[in-house]
Amino acid sequence: MRDIHILDVSLRDGSHSMKHQYSEQQVRDIARGLNQAGVEYFEVAHGDGLGGSSLQYGLSAVDELKLIEAAANECTDSKVAVLLIPGIGIKDDLKNAVNAGAKMARVATHVTEADISAQHIAYSRELGLKTAGFLMMAHMAPTSVIVEQAKLFESYGAEIVYVTDSAGYLLPDQVTERIRALKENIGCEIGFHAHNNMSLAMANSLAAIEAGATYIDGSLRALGAGSGNTQTEVLVAVLQRMGIQTGVDLYNIIDVANDIVAPILPRPQEISGSSLIMGYAGVYSSFLLHTEKASKQFGVDERDILVELGRRKTVGGQEDLIYEVAQSLRK
């Protein structure tokens, strides 16, 4: 009996922190641990989802289908989820993931672009996958837009809609407002995915639960992009203290985090100056490299550039704007 469904993203969002270099053995070990600890779902894919392995997003060390299969083979109870961003991944990737053992798909779009996911969500349902829509950069749209986009996901067949704080920007009250509005306006279940750039991943996850979310993402040792995610083993401890059932064994999940994940971390998941500014500004961490260059070229503090990019609600793909903003700030 579970009140809250924890979905662990160590093997997907955590892939960013691992620079997409997970070995098959590492995936097998973590998957076995998650399964033994009783984690209901965990996601396996390139950090940018199925098909993400590329020069642009970073090449994976091992083909993700091999990793999905390795993970699925360790599962007696847990189910493997995959993430698909239409445009990066294609429908065939979903079919291949199912053949490799995936049981759930999360179709992810920018917060204003749910309409590009219709086919993928429908196909995911057709394949028999538990299917979710995943609204990224959810701080960039007002609540009314989030409700409208969630309704699109629902109309395509999504069974869960996630609010995704990709930049770790949201404050707890803003999470409450978004989740509550979804709860009042859509029929499917609601999920929340936090990032810890402002040290609020746990606070925001609790706010989401209180407002009606039932699916919460976490990652072991907080392994994920930026400052990482809600720390799975800590989430289990906090919810256990609150009397909320997750079905996860606390000691077992701590053992996976400490004994399997901690030793392979390339760097600890701290809140550094740059990840803090990402969260404060509300921009993608992929902007950082270009911003550093533009900062040097135009002699402008990179933090001012990032804050201005956030103010302009700049999204991935608009990297050219970074130089334009730097130039305008020099004046």
Next chain:
Amino acid sequence: MRDIHILDVSLRDGSHSMKHQYSEQQVRDIARGLNQAGVEYFEVAHGDGLGGSSLQYGLSAVDELKLIEAAANECTDSKVAVLLIPGIGIKDDLKNAVNAGAKMARVATHVTEADISAQHIAYSRELGLKTAGFLMMAHMAPTSVIVEQAKLFESYGAEIVYVTDSAGYLLPDQVTERIRALKENIGCEIGFHAHNNMSLAMANSLAAIEAGATYIDGSLRALGAGSGNTQTEVLVAVLQRMGIQTGVDLYNIIDVANDIVAPILPRPQEISGSSLIMGYAGVYSSFLLHTEKASKQFGVDERDILVELGRRKTVGGQEDLIYEVAQSLRK
């Protein structure tokens, strides 16, 4: 104009993480940075307060009076605070600290023992120090007791009373309840000191502010005992986004954290399995070593020992109980 007074404890609680090995130059550099960033107060002392340097609590590399003096010499605006735990420190330590340049004293006792602080608080006021009472392990007493103890502090002359979540145990609602009760029942200002063992330091600090606290502790890069404290530079960013004035410059404080503190960290301030269990159980981190020994001796999971010690509200000085608990759990 400040809505919230931030007190940085990197040079006191952070001393635990540094194993009390701060050099005079490091203290000088951090103090200069804090002063430039506009931090109103920062604390300098052994992790266990004035007089803490000892075989029992760990020997400091440099005499704390030298460190206080070095820090005070860097201050044009910031004020140096010291912590004193009666029994570890004595009244003369306060006088020496004043001579070295301290402007504020926080007199700390276990949550039920404010009555041992009467002389120290009175003497601190006599010395012209801004004076606070600091209730440690605040999760161990119900709110009614905290109010009663705070009233004692107030009656001795304390101008601020702190609720101190030494073990990182409290949930946000529990912080709200405690701070709100103080707000309703005492006249002096209210402070809050968090630890991040349950990933709730920021959430709890915000809950405290919302309930009426005006003094909030933080530390750079979260440097402190257990999983560390509320991360000062992140707190500044979060409060700035909320429109709450702290008087601290965001970019400057990030620079101190990144350029001065991060390079000297002996280890990053993560939430490890053992610090998580400390917070979950609500026990002092000083119990860990004995618990490991007892665990091996009696073949009992050390986490079970810690949870049972927490349930029994065991405090520092009762280390013998650790073996007794381990033995009883073996049965």
